[in-house]
Amino acid sequence: MSIPGSTNKSDPGFATPDPGFATPDPGLATPDPGLATPGPGVARPRRVLKRSTLWAAAAGVASGGAGIAAGELTAGLLSPLVSPVTALGGAVIDAVPPGVKDLAVQLFGTADKIVLVATIGLVAGILAALAGVLEHRRTGWGLALAGLAGAAGLTAVVTRAQASPQAALAPIVAAVVTMLLLRAMIRRLATWAPTDERPARQDDDPAPLARRSFLNALAGTSIAAVVAGTVTAILTRATAVASGFRGSMTLPEPATAPQPVPAGATLPVDGISPLVTPNTDFYRIDTALTVPAIDPPAWKLKVTGLVEREIELDFATLLAKPMTERHITIACVSNNVGGDLIGNALWLGWPVRELLAMAGPKPGADMVLSTSNDGWTASTPLEALTDDRDALLAVGMNGEPLPLEHGFPVRMIVPGLYGFVSATKWLTELKVTRFADDTAYWTPRGWSDHGPIKTQSRIDVPRSGRTVQPGKVQFGGVAWAQHRGVNRVELRVNRGPWQQANLAGSISTDTWCQWQLGMDLTPGDYEVQVRATDSTGEPQTEDKAPVAPDGATGYHTISVKVG
Numbered sequence: 001m002s003i004p005g006s007t008n009k010s011d012p013g014f015a016t017p018d019p020g021f022a023t024p025d026p027g028l029a030t031p032d033p034g035l036a037t038p039g040p041g042v043a044r045p046r047r048v049l050k051r052s053t054l055w056a057a058a059a060g061v062a063s064g065g066a067g068i069a070a071g072e073l074t075a076g077l078l079s080p081l082v083s084p085v086t087a088l089g090g091a092v093i094d095a096v097p098p099g100v101k102d103l104a105v106q107l108f109g110t111a112d113k114i115v116l117v118a119t120i121g122l123v124a125g126i127l128a129a130l131a132g133v134l135e136h137r138r139t140g141w142g143l144a145l146a147g148l149a150g151a152a153g154l155t156a157v158v159t160r161a162q163a164s165p166q167a168a169l170a171p172i173v174a175a176v177v178t179m180l181l182l183r184a185m186i187r188r189l190a191t192w193a194p195t196d197e198r199p200a201r202q203d204d205d206p207a208p209l210a211r212r213s214f215l216n217a218l219a220g221t222s223i224a225a226v227v228a229g230t231v232t233a234i235l236t237r238a239t240a241v242a243s244g245f246r247g248s249m250t251l252p253e254p255a256t257a258p259q260p261v262p263a264g265a266t267l268p269v270d271g272i273s274p275l276v277t278p279n280t281d282f283y284r285i286d287t288a289l290t291v292p293a294i295d296p297p298a299w300k301l302k303v304t305g306l307v308e309r310e311i312e313l314d315f316a317t318l319l320a321k322p323m324t325e326r327h328i329t330i331a332c333v334s335n336n337v338g339g340d341l342i343g344n345a346l347w348l349g350w351p352v353r354e355l356l357a358m359a360g361p362k363p364g365a366d367m368v369l370s371t372s373n374d375g376w377t378a379s380t381p382l383e384a385l386t387d388d389r390d391a392l393l394a395v396g397m398n399g400e401p402l403p404l405e406h407g408f409p410v411r412m413i414v415p416g417l418y419g420f421v422s423a424t425k426w427l428t429e430l431k432v433t434r435f436a437d438d439t440a441y442w443t444p445r446g447w448s449d450h451g452p453i454k455t456q457s458r459i460d461v462p463r464s465g466r467t468v469q470p471g472k473v474q475f476g477g478v479a480w481a482q483h484r485g486v487n488r489v490e491l492r493v494n495r496g497p498w499q500q501a502n503l504a505g506s507i508s509t510d511t512w513c514q515w516q517l518g519m520d521l522t523p524g525d526y527e528v529q530v531r532a533t534d535s536t537g538e539p540q541t542e543d544k545a546p547v548a549p550d551g552a553t554g555y556h557t558i559s560v561k562v563g
């Protein structure tokens with residue numbers, strides 16, 4: 001990139017670093033706006049760095065700092081995975097040849113990451129100063145540089161493995177904040193200390209006022225940058241510790257291996273939901289504004305309430321327990337008919353019933369109120385945690401430690417119950433109690449205190465509203481009736497007779513299963529509906545119910561145009 005004016009010989013010295021820059025002119029100490037003109041002692045006009053250039057650079061650094069801090073704060077609030085600075089660092093690590101990487105590790109050892117971040121900071125500072133100077137020279141040039149830097153951050157963030165659409169927000173916030181602040185400050189600076197291209201009007205000199213306005217803006221921006229940076233640092237430090245631990249831990253082998261996945265459980269239908277949902281695609285629902293970051297060595301699970309013995313369990317002790325690994329499909333009570341707030345994962349954990357057996361629930365108890373690190377609570381029937389259904393204190397999800405968003409280090413997973421009454425993430429306490437005595441988070445907010453998952457089915461393909469080729473049209477989707485199991489899935493076209501779909505084998509009654517049906521359809525408009533029947537012979541109801549208080553019902557209905 002060329003710097004406007006850098007080849008211009010009349011340039012007052014920005015491009016050629018003047019020795020006077022290193023040994024500050026005594027005049028620098030006095031905040032005299034007249035510095036731009038050489039002092040009386042200067043015999044020959046020297047190539048001095050104009051003070052306005054320094055102020056422009058400072059404005060660039062302050063606005064860039066505030067912008068980056070705003071971006072990092074946005075990322076910190078959204079998700080620990082979307083920091084633009086971290087993503088850029090990751091991109092640099094990926095791009096650097098292995099030799100350089102080894103050298104960096106040799107030189108800096110475990111401090112190599114700190115050195116990388118410091119380098120990114122230094123480069124960002126230089127670019128920001130440059131943006132300030134450019135913007136002061138020529139309106140729009142500094143903004144363009146800030147925009148380019150923002151685009152680099154955006155590219156780094158969206159190409160990272162864990163990228164989600166919301167990840168794009170942080171670098172955009174960073175760039176927009178930087179540009180707005182930079183523009184505002186340079187405008188003030190231009191009135192106070194105009195560049196040669198835009199000489200000030202000598203008669204009506206606005207300099208002193210403009211100077212105060214600029215300095216105020218600079219001070220305000222710098223303070224905002226430091227405050228936002230500090231808040232972000234506090235917010236993300238715990239996250240860094242938690243993800244560091246998560247990255248270096250190994251999950252124990254299960255003592256009880258998962259049920260085998262039956263052959264044919266996955267149907268060859270394009271666009272059907274995968275039998276097991278990858279962690280990165282797994283729906284996320286919680287009330288947490290920032291993802292709680294728990295350092296496992298400091299984590300404890302307390303069992304309290306109506307028990308013979310209160311218990312405190314630490315993470316190492318939990319990991320040493322005989323673990324069970326199971327596929328379990330969890331669903332959100334807020335999942336609308338046809339919605340996607342449902343997912344199937346392989347969970348690794350210690351059965352809750354074993355912990356409760358150690359504590360010894362007292363007679364009369366009928367509920368366990370589980371509490372998360374951030375104070376959220378769920379009411380689970382005691383029976384669902386003590387019967388043989390393998391309710392788990394889960395530490396693993398699809399072979400990995402729980403992702404931070406999904407409850408690291410420990411969450412509950414209870415087959416057959418909606419998440420809001422069972423699947424407490426960032427779990428810290430189990431209070432054995434009675435429904436009559438304790439109330440969970442959602443109960444006073446218009447939701448039920450009980451939440452068995454209702455039998456449901458969904459058409460994944462074709463998507464509603466699509467036009468498909470006449471002939472054999474492939475329909476496919478998933479159906480679930482956790483802890484009862486699905487026996488039958490049927491489709492009907494334009495409210496005609498129900499036609500039975502092919503039901504793939506399910507892993508267990510606690511998981512969903514795929515279904516498929518090819519139907520011959522001639523050109524026209526069709527309404528297609530699906531229904532599932534559970535293993536008790538009870539078909540899902542056609543009656544439409546909203547999600548509150550205890551889960552939606554009705555048939556998933558799509559429209560398809562054949563032609």
Ligand SMILES: Nc1nc2c(c(=O)[nH]1)N[C@H]1C(S)=C(S)[C@@H](COP(=O)(O)O)O[C@H]1N2
Pocket residue numbers: 282283284285286287288331332333372373374376405406407418419420422423424425426
């Ligand atoms: N701590 C905590 N745990 C929670 C919630 C929450 O708000 N806070 N929401 C629950 C709800 S409503 C659901 S559906 C599941 C979703 O789990 P997931 O985000 O891992 O898919 O988590 C449950 N566990």
Ligand SMILES: [Mo]
Pocket residue numbers: 285331332333334418419420
């Ligand atoms: Mo939920």
